[in-house]
Amino acid sequence: MKILKKVSTLLLTITMIFGSIFVGNMNNSYAATSYKKQLALEKTYKCDLDGDGDKDSIKLHRKGHKLYLIVNGISKKLCSYYNPENDPNLPPEDCIVRVYDLNKKDKTLDIVSIRFGEDNYNETRILKFRNKTCKLDKAYFDAMFKSYDPSNGMITMEEYDAGRYSNFVKGIGCFCIYDKVRVNGYKVYNQYTANVVEFNKKHKYIAVKNLTVYKSTSGSKKLFTIKKGSKVYIYALYQNGNKRYIKVKNGSGRYGYVKVGTSLLFESDSCLWWR
Numbered sequence: 614m615k616i617l618k619k620v621s622t623l624l625l626t627i628t629m630i631f632g633s634i635f636v637g638n639m640n641n642s643y644a645a646t647s648y649k650k651q652l653a654l655e656k657t658y659k660c661d662l663d664g665d666g667d668k669d670s671i672k673l674h675r676k677g678h679k680l681y682l683i684v685n686g687i688s689k690k691l692c693s694y695y696n697p698e699n700d701p702n703l704p705p706e707d708c709i710v711r712v713y714d715l716n717k718k719d720k721t722l723d724i725v726s727i728r729f730g731e732d733n734y735n736e737t738r739i740l741k742f743r744n745k746t747c748k749l750d751k752a753y754f755d756a757m758f759k760s761y762d763p764s765n766g767m768i769t770m771e772e773y774d775a776g777r778y779s780n781f782v783k784g785i786g787c788f789c790i791y792d793k794v795r796v797n798g799y800k801v802y803n804q805y806t807a808n809v810v811e812f813n814k815k816h817k818y819i820a821v822k823n824l825t826v827y828k829s830t831s832g833s834k835k836l837f838t839i840k841k842g843s844k845v846y847i848y849a850l851y852q853n854g855n856k857r858y859i860k861v862k863n864g865s866g867r868y869g870y871v872k873v874g875t876s877l878l879f880e881s882d883s884c885l886w887w888r
Contacts, residue, residue, distance in 0.1 A: 642760050642761065642762045642769075643760060643761055643762070643763060644759075644760055648711040648712060648713050648725075649711070649712040649713060649714060649722065650711065650712040651709065651710070651711045651712075652671065652672075652673040652682075652710040652711065652712070653673065654673050654674070654675055655672070655673070655674060655675070656672065656673070657670060657671070657672045658670075658671040658672070658712075659671075660712060660722065661722070662684070662712075662721060662722045662724075662741070662742050662743075663721055663722075663742065663743040663744065664720040664721050664722075665743075665744075669684060669685055669742065669744075670683075670684065670685050670686070671683070671684050671712070671724070672684075673710055674688075678693070679692065679693055680692035680708055682710060682724065682726070682740065684724075684740075684742045684747070685742065685744060685745045686745060687742070687745050687746070687747060689740060689747060689750065691708060691710065691726045691728065691738070692707070692708045692728055707728060707729040707730070708726060708727070708728045708729070709726070709727045710724065710725070710726045710727075711724070711725050711727075712724055712725075713725055713761070714763060715739075715761050715763065715766050715768060715796045716763060716765065716766030716796050716797055717763045717764065718764070718765070718766070718797075719766065719796075719797055719798045721741060721743075721798065721799075722741075723739060723740070723741055723796060724739070724740040724741070724742075725737065725738070725739055725740075725758055726738040726740065727757065727758050733773075734754070734755055734775060735755065735756065735757050736752055736753065736754050736755070736756065737752070737753045737756045737757060737758045737770055738750070738751065738752040738753070739751045739752075739753075739768075739796060739801060741796075741799050743799070748799035749796075749799045749800070749801060751794075751801045753770060753772065753776060753777065753792070753794070754775060754776055754777075755772060755773045755774070755775035755776040755779075756770040756771070756772040756773075756776045756777075756792060757770060757771045757772070758770055759771045759791070765795065766795050766796040766797050767793055767794075767795050767804075768793065768794050768795070768796060769791050769792070769793055770791070770792045770793075770794070771789065771790075771791060771792075771810070772789070772790050772791070772792040772807070773787070773788070773789050773790075774786075774787045774788050774789075774888070775888070776792060777792065777803065777852075778790060778792070778807060778850050778852055780852075780857065780873075781850055781852075781857060781859070781873055783873075783874075783875045783876070783877065784857070784859070784873035784874060784875070784876065784877060784878050785818070785847065785859060785873065785877075785878060785879065785884060786877070786879070786881075786884030786885050786886055787884070787885045787886055787887050787888060788809060788813050788847070788850070788885060789809065789810045789812070789813050790807040790808065790809050790810065790813070790849075790850055791807055791808050791809075791810060792804075792807045793806075793807065805851055805852060805853045806849050806850070806851050806860075807849060807850050807852075808848065808849045809847055809848060809849060809850070813847065813885070814846065814847070814848055815846070816846070816847070816885060817844050817845075817846065817883065818844065818845045818846070818847065818878075818879040818880075818883050818884065819842060819843070819844060819845070819879055819880040819882075819883040820839050820840065820841055820842060820843050820844075820845055820878065820879060820880075821841065821877060821878060821879050821880050821881075822841050822878075823838055823839065823840055823841050824838065824839040824845070824861075824871050824878060825838055825871070825872070826838065826839060826861065826863070826867075826869035826870065826871055827858075827869055827870045827871070827872070828869060828870070829870060830851045830853070830856065830858045830870050832858070832870070832872055836867070836869045837863070837867060837869065839861070839863050839871070843863065843864060844863075844864050845861050845862070845863060845864075845879065846861060846862040846863075847859050847860070847861055848860045848861065848862060848868070851870070857872070857873040857874075858870040858871060858872055858873060859871050859873055859878075
């Protein structure tokens with residue numbers, strides 16, 4: 614699975630390097646490569662980020678091993694260390710910084726930093742500025758920006774088990790999901806449900822004990838019981854505060870929700886482990 618993860622990250626990196634690609638589908642979603650500008654080192658750009666009609670100054674600056682984003686004189690450190698062998702006149706290979714219009718309705722532009730970390734611990738960071746103030750600086754660890762819907766600001770990230778759903782590892786092992794967040798104005802809203810990716814959805818888990826399956830994430834109405842030793846498929850993760858559930862399908866094709874706590878729900882050998 615670790616090899617699969619490396620291949621997935623490599624393919625996404627190649628796609629991001631070789632041009633802007635528009636992806637047309639039913640929900641008007643754009644690939645992460647459909648952007649306004651990609652920032653090069655030490656080059657100053659003029660762009661109206663906050664929609665006030667005035668051009669804002671944007672620059673990507675390298676100082677030693679550190680990488681900074683400077684907007685209207687305000688500096689934000691994006692990276693503490695990156696490959697010093699990179700050409701100083703080009704963007705560092707392990708950090709791509711772009712200007713997007715993630716939500717056309719909020720009349721502002723967004724800066725997205727995508728950092729390729731060591732051992733594939735990647736990070737997606739969303740920044741928004743108004744004049745000389747950084748109004749939004751939100752980082753998503755172990756997550757790779759994948760696509761967005763400019764009609765409503767919904768972003769999809771391919772995220773692994775060290776991201777904001779990391780507490781699920783205690784219950785189900787490692788996983789890969791499509792985490793969704795919505796950007797509107799200077800706020801970002803984390804969605805409660807994240808669907809698992811296709812290879813995770815097809816993986817067969819074996820229940821380590823009897824599991825109670827509920828109709829919804831309220832946990833109030835029991836649907837059925839998954840017996841110890843039975844096979845289970847995971848379709849989605851749900852997280853709202855300290856409340857956590859997985860959406861499952863049993864061997865008979867019935868769906869429901871199982872509460873996730875701090876103990877493993879499935880036999881360890883049937884779980885995915887790549888870290």
